[in-house]
Amino acid sequence: MNIVVLVKQVPDTATERKLRAADNTLDREASDGVINELCEYAIEEALQLKEKHGGEVTVLTMGPDKATDSIRKALSMGADKAVHLNDDALHGSDALQTAYALAQALRTLEFDIVVMGSESTDARTGVVGAALAEYLGLPQLTLAGKVDVDGGAIKIQRQTDYGYDVVEAALPAVVSVVEKINEPRYPSFKLIMQAKKKPVTKLDLAGAGIDAAKVGLANATTTTVDFAAAPPRAAGVIVKDEGGGGAQIAEFLAEKKFV
Amino acid sequence: MAEVLVLVDHVDGDVKKVTAELLTAARRIGEPAAVWVGDGAAAGKERLAEYGAAKVYVAPAEFDDYVVAPKAELLASLAQEKGAAAILVSASTEGKEIAGRTAVKLGSGVLTDVVGIDGELVAEHSVFGGSTLTHAKVAAGVPVIAVRPNSVSAEPAEGAAAEEAVSVQISDDAKAAKVVERVAQAKGDRPELAEAAIVVSGGRGVGSEDFSVVEALADSLGAAVGASRAAVDSGWYPNQFQVGQTGKTVSPNLYIALGISGAIQHRAGMQTSKTIVAVNKDPEAPLLEISDFAVVGDLHKVAPQLTEEIAKRR
Numbered sequence: 001m002n003i004v005v006l007v008k009q010v011p012d013t014a015t016e017r018k019l020r021a022a023d024n025t026l027d028r029e030a031s032d033g034v035i036n037e038l039c040e041y042a043i044e045e046a047l048q049l050k051e052k053h054g055g056e057v058t059v060l061t062m063g064p065d066k067a068t069d070s071i072r073k074a075l076s077m078g079a080d081k082a083v084h085l086n087d088d089a090l091h092g093s094d095a096l097q098t099a100y101a102l103a104q105a106l107r108t109l110e111f112d113i114v115v116m117g118s119e120s121t122d123a124r125t126g127v128v129g130a131a132l133a134e135y136l137g138l139p140q141l142t143l144a145g146k147v148d149v150d151g152g153a154i155k156i157q158r159q160t161d162y163g164y165d166v167v168e169a170a171l172p173a174v175v176s177v178v179e180k181i182n183e184p185r186y187p188s189f190k191l192i193m194q195a196k197k198k199p200v201t202k203l204d205l206a207g208a209g210i211d212a213a214k215v216g217l218a219n220a221t222t223t224t225v226d227f228a229a230a231p232p233r234a235a236g237v238i239v240k241d242e243g244g245g246g247a248q249i250a251e252f253l254a255e256k257k258f259v
Numbered sequence: 260m261a262e263v264l265v266l267v268d269h270v271d272g273d274v275k276k277v278t279a280e281l282l283t284a285a286r287r288i289g290e291p292a293a294v295w296v297g298d299g300a301a302a303g304k305e306r307l308a309e310y311g312a313a314k315v316y317v318a319p320a321e322f323d324d325y326v327v328a329p330k331a332e333l334l335a336s337l338a339q340e341k342g343a344a345a346i347l348v349s350a351s352t353e354g355k356e357i358a359g360r361t362a363v364k365l366g367s368g369v370l371t372d373v374v375g376i377d378g379e380l381v382a383e384h385s386v387f388g389g390s391t392l393t394h395a396k397v398a399a400g401v402p403v404i405a406v407r408p409n410s411v412s413a414e415p416a417e418g419a420a421a422e423e424a425v426s427v428q429i430s431d432d433a434k435a436a437k438v439v440e441r442v443a444q445a446k447g448d449r450p451e452l453a454e455a456a457i458v459v460s461g462g463r464g465v466g467s468e469d470f471s472v473v474e475a476l477a478d479s480l481g482a483a484v485g486a487s488r489a490a491v492d493s494g495w496y497p498n499q500f501q502v503g504q505t506g507k508t509v510s511p512n513l514y515i516a517l518g519i520s521g522a523i524q525h526r527a528g529m530q531t532s533k534t535i536v537a538v539n540k541d542p543e544a545p546l547l548e549i550s551d552f553a554v555v556g557d558l559h560k561v562a563p564q565l566t567e568e569i570a571k572r573r
């Protein structure tokens with residue numbers, strides 16, 4: 001079974017993140033790049049599927065040169081090879097353009113399952129998985145808390161507000177995972193050494209068959225008009241509990257008409 | 260006036276508050292037309308009329324039997340047929356997915372997780388853990404916008420809510436991912452987390468899987484219960500109640516945090532709450548910096564007292 005796992009590099013949430021005043025896009029130089037957390041869960045799930053059903057795990061990343069670090073990290077977790085979609089023309093692509101570009105890149109690969117995170121920590125649009133399924137015309141098995149593959153059939157538990165839906169489809173399919181699905185492994189020293197030798201194929205627009213008129217900031221389907229620091233919250237009241245803390249909150253809530 | 264399609268969020272005919280909010284926002288843009296999927300429209304229509312829905316398009320329950328794709332087909336074909344000015348959906352996890360697929364079908368742009376929207380379709384986002392506000396517009400096609408619950412205050416206005424059945428058929432492609440079972444995991448009869456006007460969350464400070472101190476306070480306020488990731492990871496509270504960057508984003512009128520330090524990843528999910536109250540032993544906890552009212556003390560003493568005080572005032 002061939003599995004492609006989509007891995008995105010994002011700015012580390014622990015560092016300060018900024019937008020660039022010049023074009024209102026994310027300033028990727030301003031912060032350290034790390035693998036989007038949910039993508040680590042996607043890699044883990046891909047590795048577990050491989051361990052159960054055999055086959056190969058290919059990492060697919062779209063991003064600038066810097067994203068190579070995240071690709072190596074994914075390979076050191078145990079993925080077999082990687083494809084790096086990297087082209088200046090992709091800069092500033094929005095979520096749907098990203099889904100389109102990833103869909104085109106996927107068409108150049110052989111796969112039974114695409115596994116991805118359900119959301120990234122920077123954009124948080126939560127649409128890439130659904131949009132990708134739409135572009136590829138494949139079953140959308142997103143928000144999976146559990147994945148079972150049996151021959152050509154796949155079944156997931158799709159997380160909902162009330163619990164989960166059991167969803168069935170035939171492979172190939174697009175799967176996105178949520179945090180509860182597994183516990184990502186740490187790369188072992190041996191795997192880290194091996195990862196350095198694993199093949200990373202570069203892909204540009206032409207190689208992926210991406211229409212340049214459909215990607216990049218100039219063709220974005222949404223535009224950020226402006227941005228500003230959020231107004232700071234007015235300093236609140238902090239009291240030490242001297243035995244009446246609960247009553248003091250009740251007083252505050254009553255003032256605010258919550259009770 | 261062009262129609263603005265609003266996808267109705269309802270549970271068995273019970274219309275959610277976010278739908279009233281979306282109808283209110285839609286009225287500033289054009290003529291609100293509600294899109295109903297499933298049973299219960301006859302009963303739910305009244306609520307839609309109260310918030311100004313001129314029309315209600317009703318699609319059969321079958322549209323709900325498959326993951327997302329049929330609803331996107333429905334919205335895209337209605338938008339084309341009616342020349343809609345915009346499509347608004349709730350920014351629930353599924354709402355965002357519906358928005359994404361609909362936009363792909365229409366060749367439109369999509370904005371999700373919007374915290375404000377005006378009559379010119381300028382949408383506001385709160386990004387980077389609430390530290391930055393951005394404004395964005397859709398630059399291509401019919402704008403598809405997913406709005407976070409509690410972002411717009413719902414204002415009543417009379418609408419005809421004229422019912423119209425839709426003739427859209429679900430394509431075979433859209434039937435590729437079939438829902439074969441729905442499993443409800445116990446959550447009591449508290450309001451839904453993302454929608455709730457008040458949320459009471461517990462963190463590592465709760466100290467054990469006995470979350471009753473949090474639940475009792477929540478129930479005294481008619482609030483939803485949330486949890487930090489530390490509490491969820493410890494197995495004290497189910498996953499779907501996690502608030503934060505990798506959990507739910509909430510924007511209630513009141514957020515009470517019990518024993519939560521306020522890591523940036525937690526704040527990302529609650530920072531747009533209108534009023535924030537915290538109880539924490541540690542006067543240095545970062546959450547206190549964004550709280551409107553905070554008590555430095557033991558939550559196991561402060562919260563029960565608060566619950567009791569509220570009961571007295573009811």
Ligand SMILES: Cc1cc2nc3c(=O)[nH]c(=O)nc-3n(C[C@H](O)[C@H](O)[C@H](O)COP(=O)(O)OP(=O)(O)OC[C@H]3O[C@@H](n4cnc5c(N)ncnc54)[C@H](O)[C@@H]3O)c2cc1C
Pocket residue numbers: 013037121461462463464465486487488489490501502503504505506507517518519520521522523524525528538539540541544556557558559
């Ligand atoms: C990529 C990523 C994504 C993440 N996503 C999320 C997310 O979605 N949601 C989330 O919440 N976290 C998330 N986190 C984790 C986050 O960084 C914090 O670790 C987490 O929020 C801590 O939870 P906590 O505040 O409950 O625990 P702690 O940070 O341990 O804080 C516990 C607090 O309780 C106080 N306390 C202890 N006992 C008492 C008592 N008896 N009475 C009163 N106060 C008491 C302590 O003073 C302390 O401030 C994420 C982390 C990463 C790296």
Ligand SMILES: Nc1ncnc2c1ncn2[C@@H]1O[C@H](COP(=O)(O)O)[C@@H](O)[C@H]1O
Pocket residue numbers: 006007008009036038039042060061062063095098102115116117118119120121123124125126127128129
């Ligand atoms: N540039 C990218 N390269 C590879 N995968 C991506 C990229 N952008 C998004 N994804 C995938 O889509 C998921 C959701 O991302 P997003 O919709 O941006 O929140 C991520 O967890 C990745 O698996």
